[in-house]
Amino acid sequence: MKSLDWLLLLLIITITVSISVEAQNQAGFISLDCGLVPKETTYVEKTTNITYKSDADYIDSGLPGKINDAYKTLFQQQTWSLRSFPEGQRNCYNFFNLTTNRKYLIRGTFMYGNYDGLNQLPSFDLHIGASNWSSVKIRGATNTSMHEIIHVVTQDHLQVCLVKTGPTTPFISSLEFRPLSNESYVTESGSLKLSARVYFPSASASFIRYDEDLSDRVWDTYTDDKTASISTELSVNTNNFYEVPQAVMKTAAVPVDASKPWHFSWTIDDASAKSYIYMHIAEIQALNASDIREFDITYNDGTPWYSYFRPAKQSITTIFNPSAVKSKDGLFNFTFAKTGNSTLPPLINALEIYTVVDILQLETEKSEVSAMMNLKKTYGLSKKISWQGDPCAPQVFRWEGLNCSYSNTESSRIISLNLNGSGLTGTITSDISKLTQLVELDLSRNDLSGEIPVFFADMKLLKLINLSGNPKLNMTIPDSLLEMVKSKSLTLILGEALSPKSESSKVPMVAIGASVAGVFVLIVIVAIFFVVRRKKGKTTEEGLEISGKAPGTPPSATNRSVNAETRSSNPSIITKDRRITYPEVLKMTNNFERVLGKGGFGTVYHGNLDNAEVAVKMLSHSSAQGYKEFKAEVELLLRVHHRHLVGLVGYCDDGDNLALIYEYMANGDLRENMLGKRGGNVLTWENRMQIAVEAAQGLEYLHNGCRPPMVHRDVKTTNILLNERSGAKLADFGLSRSFPLDGESNVMTVVAGTPGYLDPEYYRTNWLSETSDVYSFGVVLLEIVTNQPVIEKTRERPHINEWVGFMLTKGDIKSIVDPKLMGDFDTNGAWKIVELALACVNPSSNRRPTMAHVVMELNECVALEIARRQGSATMNSMGSFDYSHSSASEFAPGAR
Numbered sequence: 023m024k025s026l027d028w029l030l031l032l033l034i035i036t037i038t039v040s041i042s043v044e045a046q047n048q049a050g051f052i053s054l055d056c057g058l059v060p061k062e063t064t065y066v067e068k069t070t071n072i073t074y075k076s077d078a079d080y081i082d083s084g085l086p087g088k089i090n091d092a093y094k095t096l097f098q099q100q101t102w103s104l105r106s107f108p109e110g111q112r113n114c115y116n117f118f119n120l121t122t123n124r125k126y127l128i129r130g131t132f133m134y135g136n137y138d139g140l141n142q143l144p145s146f147d148l149h150i151g152a153s154n155w156s157s158v159k160i161r162g163a164t165n166t167s168m169h170e171i172i173h174v175v176t177q178d179h180l181q182v183c184l185v186k187t188g189p190t191t192p193f194i195s196s197l198e199f200r201p202l203s204n205e206s207y208v209t210e211s212g213s214l215k216l217s218a219r220v221y222f223p224s225a226s227a228s229f230i231r232y233d234e235d236l237s238d239r240v241w242d243t244y245t246d247d248k249t250a251s252i253s254t255e256l257s258v259n260t261n262n263f264y265e266v267p268q269a270v271m272k273t274a275a276v277p278v279d280a281s282k283p284w285h286f287s288w289t290i291d292d293a294s295a296k297s298y299i300y301m302h303i304a305e306i307q308a309l310n311a312s313d314i315r316e317f318d319i320t321y322n323d324g325t326p327w328y329s330y331f332r333p334a335k336q337s338i339t340t341i342f343n344p345s346a347v348k349s350k351d352g353l354f355n356f357t358f359a360k361t362g363n364s365t366l367p368p369l370i371n372a373l374e375i376y377t378v379v380d381i382l383q384l385e386t387e388k389s390e391v392s393a394m395m396n397l398k399k400t401y402g403l404s405k406k407i408s409w410q411g412d413p414c415a416p417q418v419f420r421w422e423g424l425n426c427s428y429s430n431t432e433s434s435r436i437i438s439l440n441l442n443g444s445g446l447t448g449t450i451t452s453d454i455s456k457l458t459q460l461v462e463l464d465l466s467r468n469d470l471s472g473e474i475p476v477f478f479a480d481m482k483l484l485k486l487i488n489l490s491g492n493p494k495l496n497m498t499i500p501d502s503l504l505e506m507v508k509s510k511s512l513t514l515i516l517g518e519a520l521s522p523k524s525e526s527s528k529v530p531m532v533a534i535g536a537s538v539a540g541v542f543v544l545i546v547i548v549a550i551f552f553v554v555r556r557k558k559g560k561t562t563e564e565g566l567e568i569s570g571k572a573p574g575t576p577p578s579a580t581n582r583s584v585n586a587e588t589r590s591s592n593p594s595i596i597t598k599d600r601r602i603t604y605p606e607v608l609k610m611t612n613n614f615e616r617v618l619g620k621g622g623f624g625t626v627y628h629g630n631l632d633n634a635e636v637a638v639k640m641l642s643h644s645s646a647q648g649y650k651e652f653k654a655e656v657e658l659l660l661r662v663h664h665r666h667l668v669g670l671v672g673y674c675d676d677g678d679n680l681a682l683i684y685e686y687m688a689n690g691d692l693r694e695n696m697l698g699k700r701g702g703n704v705l706t707w708e709n710r711m712q713i714a715v716e717a718a719q720g721l722e723y724l725h726n727g728c729r730p731p732m733v734h735r736d737v738k739t740t741n742i743l744l745n746e747r748s749g750a751k752l753a754d755f756g757l758s759r760s761f762p763l764d765g766e767s768n769v770m771t772v773v774a775g776t777p778g779y780l781d782p783e784y785y786r787t788n789w790l791s792e793t794s795d796v797y798s799f800g801v802v803l804l805e806i807v808t809n810q811p812v813i814e815k816t817r818e819r820p821h822i823n824e825w826v827g828f829m830l831t832k833g834d835i836k837s838i839v840d841p842k843l844m845g846d847f848d849t850n851g852a853w854k855i856v857e858l859a860l861a862c863v864n865p866s867s868n869r870r871p872t873m874a875h876v877v878m879e880l881n882e883c884v885a886l887e888i889a890r891r892q893g894s895a896t897m898n899s900m901g902s903f904d905y906s907h908s909s910a911s912e913f914a915p916g917a918r
């Protein structure tokens with residue numbers, strides 16, 4: 023009875039289908055060699071004749087790398103280069119133009135090859151769409167790990183993601199898609215992850231793949247001491263949906279001891295996993311008239327699998343279970359036993375074992391995915407770390423700035439989009455109108471221009487739109503939108519919130535509360551908008567509006583609280599009347615007793631003000647452009663407070679004597695620290711990353727936190743000062759409009775800047791802008807990494823930018839990093855920061871990143887360094903193989 027059940031459950035396939043073999047040449051294959059550069063490269067791999075191309079069109083993150091040269095000759099070419107993902111938790115490949123409902127074999131190949139020189143074996147997860155596909159654990163520097171899944175694509179696009187799960191960096195060597203017959207490998211539900219695919223050749227044979235296997239499955243060899251191999255010269259009829267290659271079917275395994283039952287066993291790691299098992303069998307021995315080969319297949323405690331099976335002569339039979347099977351401990355122990363009438367032992371030609379991967383169907387609504395992809399492209403947001411893969415799913419990897427609604431039965435929908443301070447330029451894209459379920463939209467603190475789009479009025483669920491802090495935006499409100507505002511269904515924020523801590527943090531709360539309660543509170547801050555506008559019309563002295571950042575933006579959340587702290591720790595300085603007389607200056611500096619240095623515009627002396635140390639900068643009167651301008655600027659600067667800006671605490675304009683009084687920075691400037699002039703230890707890599715990110719935050723604040731934005735004009739390492747805890751602050755900003763720099767005396771356009779740091783575009787435009795600061799900051803980053811002078815006439819390339827570019831053509835980051843670090847730095851972090859610096863010093867200003875972007879990238883560098891320090895302590899705990907005999911997912915494709 024039981025046996026009969028199984029007979030019904032198991033299907034055997036002997037159907038002959040006509041498959042055209044010739045015209046199938048790599049049709050529908052996608053063969054990516056990951057990290058292959060330059061991106062146009064393609065080549066034909068020598069042993070398989072498969073044409074590989076670069077993965078660059080399928081992904082916009084990650085860094086190209088190469089395995090150690092010594093290993094190359096051992097492996098197929100697609101494993102020589104790789105792409106690694108030091109940034110972000112999830113990085114995704116995007117495949118477009120797939121055939122909907124087509125079944126694909128998808129294979130990722132991973133060859134570590136000590137590409138990063140760290141000799142730390144990575145482990146990470148692979149996802150297919152929003153579903154967990156597999157866990158990759160690299161077991162040795164030269165172990166090729168292959169992960170395969172048989173998956174039906176339900177849409178025309180698919181994402182394959184690498185997900186960081188621990189301290190090590192995910193990477194991938196190649197990624198391949200192979201279309202399969204949709205009649206093969208059919209499951210009740212879910213996709214099939216490969217555990218093993220083996221055939222049974224004589225000992226010397228190697229694995230088989232394309233072009234013997236037209237679907238490019240990889241068939242690994244299997245041998246053990248209880249199994250002997252037989253083979254045939256005659257061809258085997260292999261025409262069924264599985265298209266098993268001739269070379270696989272022409273060999274078979276038989277037990278060495280023909281009289282005893284024969285066992286095959288394996289263990290599935292995850293005991294709860296469901297399995298599908300495929301056995302391909304053909305009689306390949308020439309039998310005598312009297313010979314019979316007949317056997318029973320059972321598993322575990324004698325559960326029948328297939329009974330009285332007689333292999334067909336030179337013709338394939340595929341035995342498989344149409345419903346998934348489980349075993350309680352993950353062990354599958356198959357017994358092949360010949361029947362009483364059989365004169366010959368059992369036989370098998372090939373075996374495939376898969377486990378089921380459940381596919382989550384709660385991906386984001388298709389139209390919203392493409393809207394977000396377009397939006398990402400339109401605004402050049404490819405560097406947003408978390409903007410990878412499906413926007414909403416899985417929930418833990420939801421894109422930063424998004425909120426989604428989730429349901430068990432329907433696609434996820436985007437309900438809020440926050441692009442606050444994301445450096446958006448250009449007009450507001452109509453892609454936003456495709457997010458039809460959107461309730462909240464925050465586009466504040468960007469550089470958007472054009473008009474407020476009318477389509478907002480068609481987005482009926484919108485409750486809150488924040489467009490503040492976009493000075494170029496035409497704030498005329500379309501009538502239809504104004505109607506919504508008047509009918510109190512929509513809150514529209516246009517101007518900068520005047521008192522950020524109290525008001526703008528309340529606004530979203532009110533909006534949410536209102537939408538929940540169904541009572542909509544109107545808070546149009548149009549009034550504020552008018553205030554701002556009116557101010558702009560006036561002279562610059564009043565036009566500057568120092569605003570806190572809107573709540574909830576990444577850097578400001580911490581900044582604000584620490585800011586408050588800094589202020590309250592020196593209340594005496596801040597609250598004092600800031601105007602000081604000359605006699606007071608004399609007293610304060612003890613008659614200019616101690617010179618701290620000579621900075622831009624004048625000599626700096628040590629002083630004491632209300633028991634706090636200060637730095638007093640005496641300005642040479644002749645350098646001032648005009649007293650009125652000086653005073654106006656100083657008044658403005660007194661209002662700029664940021665944790666990473668050296669604060670101006672007072673000034674003196676007594677007769678001919680002009681002085682500026684700054685907070686005191688005990689540890690001098692970054693340049694002297696880098697040169698070791700102040701004694702002490704070398705600044706560690708971590709110190710340097712920290713200083714870089716802090717200085718960047720200061721500069722970012724000048725650009726984005728001040729209204730109107732302030733251009734520093736003289737960013738350089740001597741203007742980055744360190745306090746007693748090596749916290750960094752940016753000095754000497756904001757004055758250059760009324761003071762030309764040392765030695766410069768152009769009256770028309772005030773030249774600021776220091777040779778080597780000065781934006782090359784300045785020479786053409788005579789104009790310094792935020793992007794000029796970004797350029798100078800890029801030079802600073804290069805100094806931080808290399809500790810080389812900015813200009814050194816005796817070097818192969820005198821300017822540091824060119825020198826770094828020149829050295830990098832040799833591909834060795836170590837040759838440029840400050841030798842004083844003795845190699846104690848994170849290579850990935852170094853690459854990242856150098857790439858960032860080179861982007862900053864791009865000769866063309868519109869291709870430079872914004873400071874907001876720079877801050878974000880530098881934060882990642884700090885995180886990498888911290889991860890490295892923690893990671894070096896917790897390495898190396900390796901799991902066991904997936905199944906007992908051999909591991910088809912772990913083998914080395916060698917030359918054949």
Ligand SMILES: *[C@@H]1O[C@H](CO)[C@@H](O)[C@H](O)[C@H]1NC(C)=O
Nearest residue numbers: 068069070071072232233234
């Ligand atoms: C690759 O293609 C060339 C030319 O068509 C052929 O000579 C060679 O045998 C092929 N190699 C393999 C491994 O198929």
Ligand SMILES: *[C@@H]1O[C@H](CO)[C@@H](O)[C@H](O)[C@H]1NC(C)=O
Nearest residue numbers: 079116117118119120178179
């Ligand atoms: C998809 O195919 C269409 C038409 O063949 C093409 O225009 C489009 O660029 C393709 N998209 C991608 C992402 O390759």
Ligand SMILES: *[C@@H]1O[C@H](CO)[C@@H](O)[C@H](O)[C@H]1NC(C)=O
Nearest residue numbers: 147148154155156157187292
């Ligand atoms: C993903 O699946 C693998 C097994 O295939 C498992 O080891 C890993 O823990 C899973 N990851 C998550 C995040 O569930």
Ligand SMILES: *[C@@H]1O[C@H](CO)[C@@H](O)[C@H](O)[C@H]1NC(C)=O
Nearest residue numbers: 161162163164165166913914
């Ligand atoms: C793969 O790793 C295992 C376990 O570390 C090792 O025994 C084996 O030799 C490695 N294989 C190759 C090809 O390096």
Ligand SMILES: *[C@@H]1O[C@H](CO)[C@@H](O)[C@H](O)[C@H]1NC(C)=O
Nearest residue numbers: 123124125203204205206208
């Ligand atoms: C396979 O695809 C064909 C046409 O694309 C379709 O008619 C057939 O139902 C599919 N079979 C399965 C098992 O999905």
Ligand SMILES: *[C@@H]1O[C@H](CO)[C@@H](O)[C@H](O)[C@H]1NC(C)=O
Nearest residue numbers: 307308309310311313365366
């Ligand atoms: C066929 O029969 C002959 C003699 O009876 C024997 O020697 C030979 O081994 C047999 N072949 C097979 C495949 O059993």
Ligand SMILES: *[C@@H]1O[C@H](CO)[C@@H](O)[C@H](O)[C@H]1NC(C)=O
Nearest residue numbers: 285287288322353355356357
């Ligand atoms: C499989 O079953 C056979 C007989 O029941 C037993 O001898 C053998 O040890 C089992 N193998 C494993 C790995 O449990």
Ligand SMILES: *[C@@H]1O[C@H](CO)[C@@H](O)[C@H](O)[C@H]1NC(C)=O
Nearest residue numbers: 314316330360361362363364
């Ligand atoms: C052997 O084969 C004969 C004839 O086909 C059949 O009647 C008999 O039941 C078989 N015996 C066994 C033990 O399978």
Ligand SMILES: *[C@@H]1O[C@H](CO)[C@@H](O)[C@H](O)[C@H]1NC(C)=O
Nearest residue numbers: 472473474495496497498499
């Ligand atoms: C802003 O847009 C309105 C409506 O399109 C237009 O009338 C007005 O001239 C624009 N203002 C500016 C400054 O461009």
